[in-house]
Amino acid sequence: MADLSLWVEGATALTAAGGVTYARFRAPRVYWAMVGLPMAWGRFSVSYRTTMDVCGLTVQPSGLRAFMSRKVARREVRPVAPKIRRIRPTSTGLRVTLRLPAGLEPADVAAASERLRHAWGVHGVHVIATKPGYVELRMTGYDVLRRVQMPRKAVARDLVVPVALRDDGTAYERDFRQIPHALTLGANQSGKSMYQRNLIKGLARLPVALVGIDCKRGVEQSRYAARLSALATNPDDAASLIDVLVAEMEDRFDLLAKHGVSDLWELPEHLRPVPVVVLVDEIAELFLISAKKDEERRERIVTGLIRLAQLSRAVGLFMEICGQRFGSELGKGATMLRAQLTGRVVHRVNDKQTAEMGLNDVAPESVPAACTIPADRPGQAVAADASGGWGRIRTPLTSVEETVAVCREFAHMAPDLPALEPFRPVAPPVPAQVIPPKPTTAPAIP
């Protein structure tokens, strides 16, 4: 009898251990909530003071404070560590708000983040300066980019689209009003189309006009035709469409001048034209020419794009450009246009030079991170902008069917812009539901 209960206990323990190991790799969120979080929180609480001390994140107390400790409280004078203001567990990690003592700055804490991560046994520690004197430690319990799950609260709104997950567990949002024009670079199969797909899926729900330029005969973007107000699938159409967009920009400037305002958002709502997002897939197709006769068209396209990039923010025209490389080898105007695209997302690249094209002028220290994206992590990228900030992101896996369905659902939101009417794509018919043939009843076997 005793033997049997020993067997049952052993089997239960083994099952539980197996379950925990399984959860750790297959359901890291569950593992974090049940095992990782209590352990990390405990370790953090118990070792906070000593960890801060050994990581050099304490300062000597002021003279008055030292005097009070010694004479009034009759305590030993101890170095001062940042004060914990708030601890908040999340589904991916732990967030701690710290008040820094005089003498410490956010960069000091950021420099120690690797040491903190090892001390508390977490996957990563990111340090964010939230306001003067305060930092937030964003700890992640596991590699959140391995299988991307967007935070539930991340939804598209205004002109902000959550398009990927950051490695600190927060959503990476493409905010068109903050960063009007952006560039996405990456090698073949690095995840550029997935990035655009997530962007289109988010934008489709917003009151914006979507304009596609996809000179690979529209293989990528024509699938989203239901929600596009215009689509160009070859360089000749692209040149005409860009001319129309430049004319639209000029009309909008006339409108602003007429009402004495300098920005689209200052217009009363009933007068405000709808924002337009121009999505360019494979920019090289617009720059490269195979015959001398195409030179004039190239000149028209490049001048138009540069004018749009320089001026169109105020009138609500935004650009999202995508390509494998974008440097001076594309010819005149390429680097000038690139300089106007201040948002940068660089996926896996084949050479350091491509990473430099995308990141050197905005966040040069992020170049090594872009060069070390593993090939088995499509969709992972380095995102940077003109503020100098950068981080690692990865898009969620989103199927074409899912995005097409969203485009169809929100097709009624594609605004009618008369100028773009000649370029309006014809949405492919909804595939008829395949109804399986009725099974024919087999003759009864006698």
Ligand SMILES: Nc1ncnc2c1ncn2[C@@H]1O[C@H](COP(=O)(O)OP(=O)(O)OP(=O)(O)O)[C@@H](O)[C@H]1O
């Ligand atoms: N975030 C992601 N998670 C998982 N798989 C992804 C992710 N992003 C892309 N992939 C996969 O990687 C492959 C290449 O992705 P995608 O087509 O987006 O790359 P690309 O850079 O546009 O390639 P190309 O330049 O050849 O068109 C696809 O099979 C896609 O399903």
